[in-house]
Amino acid sequence: MLLKIAIKNLLGARLRTILNVFVTSFSFFIILLMSGMYDGMLQHAKNVTIDTEIAGGAYWHPNYDPLDPMSFEDSHSLIPNKIQSLIDKKDAFPVLVNQVSIYPGGRIMPAILKGIPPNQDIVKMPSTSLNSYKDGTIPVLIGKGMAQSTKLNVGDSFTIRWLDINRTFDANEGTVVHIMDTENFKIDMGHIWIPLNIAQSMFAMQDQATYVTYKKNLKEIADNTDWLHRDVDFLVKDMEAIIEADKPSVQVMFIILLSLAAMGIFNAQVLSIFRRGREIGTLMALGMTRLRVVALFTLEGGLNAILSAFATLIVFGPFLWYFSMSGIPLPIDYTEMGLIMAKRLIPVYSAGLIFSTMILVSIIVLIVSYLPSRKISQMKPTDALRGKAIT
């Protein structure tokens, strides 16, 4: 019975229902879009890292600790046979890492030098540009961020100084052959990339490497050496830790958005319900109990939420779909701030996000429908009939 009346009320109210449903569905839309953008940002950061750096995973020299540059000089050795066989099959490529000092424009700067086979195609890096080794200097590939901080341009030369195997300093000239436009600051900031064979010869570490990155979808090889297998899950752990650390701020953002939505919905519902004092008085005069009045208006709120979910799908769905396809252009380049962010942010709407948003907004709608209707139902029917103001 109540459902029937509630449906009648909703459909009959036309403009009022349209306004309420619009406010609620707009809240759905904003929350979905903002949360989708954040999820998209995280997803993008993970994808970019995998595409440009991690690929399917890696095998590390046991002493290698990417967060400790002091460990680099001891974290290299000949590549174990089974891992070497992956390289031979072009399923993996080795990287030799060492700490160096560079002198761009006469200034000294510490840098991480990485030797990479120029023809590798396992990670998306323009390493082939390193093949243009012509004038006797070391061809160097750097990222846009590094180029900006060192003020280096393509064709600029600078001194690279390193500690060789005999623990004496050696130096040579490097020439920037390409500046890569990457969103992954981890292969950009503080990094210089040179051909692997040159790096091995510079450090007198022939055939040695620090880690080996392998293709996506390759199974872990059973290797009895002490090189450490690092899968994607391990390699994105630091990023997940950043995401985890950022969770409270995300939750705050979500709560703010939800509160704004709740206020909008509350405003619309309160206005709608309090304006209907006379109607409530009439329903009571016709014999509707207080409990049923509250249930009726709460039910109307629930139906409002369901209608809003459909309205979101129909009205705002195309916008959500469009943004998820073409992305949202960002006004500034966040990579300069050390963030892995796309120039066009593609929102990602997971089923969990959609479901949780729907549930949360629906609960809010139910609460903000219940509270004013409970208040108004506690009025004396005679006051409600007179349309007496509710305080």
Added chain:
Amino acid sequence: MNIKNSVIKFNNVTKRFPVGGDYFIALKNIDLLLNKGEFTGLVGPSGSGKTTLLNIIGGLDSASDGNVSVLGQSLENTSHNERAKVRRKNMGFIFQSYNLLPVYSVFENVELPLILNKIDSTQRLKKVNQAIEWVGLSDKRDSRPSMLSGGECQRTAIARAIVHQPALVMADEPTANLDAENSHHIMKILTNLNRELSTSFVFATHDEKIMGYLKRIIHLEDGQIKKDQLIKNPKFS
């Protein structure tokens, strides 16, 4: 008065309203007996207690002192739900400003008491059509209140009040917003219903136009019954 046939029985009823730190006495020691099928008017100037008396009869308000019995059931110490049930089953209300639900059509407004009484849809359709026919609004059944004249709105309210054939219908100034022609039309409808359905009607009014239809007139003044008048041959009956 015939107590066996009584639909309303007031015994020494007083109603006080708190005003500031004091009380305003709206009804003072009212004793009243209304019988089945009566067509009664509560008449008096503004503030005489007509609407308060009507609200107490309808269980919309409660007496401060004294006993009220409606349709054989004492309203003393009854819960809101019990009173709502009495109203739902046995009472109909007609308001001065119609109080129609604006988003419903005439049909839906009239149907509402039947939905609240859980009458099945076939019966509902029959009873609503009959009630709409009684008040002469068959051609307006799908119209919304905003599309109706004042007289048509009040006729809709009457159809809503009598659709479930209650024992008692209360009307608070039913003709106050209507012109003379519409007022007489409405009163004729109510007189016919009173005759055909034996429904008891209680009016709160100070409209001289409808006095000629009443079979009993109770004069109220300052919350007290000043005169209780039985009209043997109403002017417009």
